[in-house]
Amino acid sequence: MEIKKAAGRERKWIKRTYLESFPKSERKPFGLMKLKEKQGVMEILAILEKGRPVGLAITVLYQDMVLLDYFAIHRSCRGKNYGSQALQMLKEWYQDRRLILEIELPDENASNRKERIRRKQFYLKNGMVETGLRVCVFQVPMEVLTDGAHITYDEYHGIYRETIGTVFARKVTSL
Numbered sequence: 001m002e003i004k005k006a007a008g009r010e011r012k013w014i015k016r017t018y019l020e021s022f023p024k025s026e027r028k029p030f031g032l033m034k035l036k037e038k039q040g041v042m043e044i045l046a047i048l049e050k051g052r053p054v055g056l057a058i059t060v061l062y063q064d065m066v067l068l069d070y071f072a073i074h075r076s077c078r079g080k081n082y083g084s085q086a087l088q089m090l091k092e093w094y095q096d097r098r099l100i101l102e103i104e105l106p107d108e109n110a111s112n113r114k115e116r117i118r119r120k121q122f123y124l125k126n127g128m129v130e131t132g133l134r135v136c137v138f139q140v141p142m143e144v145l146t147d148g149a150h151i152t153y154d155e156y157h158g159i160y161r162e163t164i165g166t167v168f169a170r171k172v173t174s175l
Helices: 010-020 031-040 083-093 113-125 155-166
Strands: 002-003 041-050 054-063 065-072 098-104 129-137 139-145 172-174
Touching: 002 031, 002 098, 010 041, 010 054, 010 065, 010 083, 031 041, 031 155, 031 172, 041 139, 041 155, 054 129, 065 083, 065 155, 083 155, 113 139, 129 155
Parallel strands: 065 098
Antiparallel strands: 002 041, 041 054, 054 065, 098 139, 129 139, 129 172
16 A cells, blocks of 8 residues: 555546545635645545555645545445555655644434544544544534644644635634
């Protein structure tokens, strides 16, 4: 398996998989992410197995932190250990940075509650740890996990404020 910056056909595959994998309420415009990538504050990465795309990682870079903004293994490739391998590879790719991600809170009333619990178990099993930070990102209650590094709410919020912009940052609040 390998991770590389996406280009050409991989990028088209990533956009399609991104649109299929994340609810509209949680997606940033793909064009904005491409612009932020050109500015050097985001990376759009392809996760490949034998040269074939199996997943994607879209990250936001700020200071010594990297926010794993979107991470998905294509539905046809799940259950084959690609996610665990890719997460370990991402930790190596960003070894000099604190790795941060957000997951939906396992709300008792959520229609996808079991999926949320499985997602959290996946990340914890793969070395991510709870920070105690609870946030609301575009009206979606989330919790923040890291690779073990400490992070404050102000540092976390700075990622949005300084890279994506104040309009987006206003839609990210502490719970």
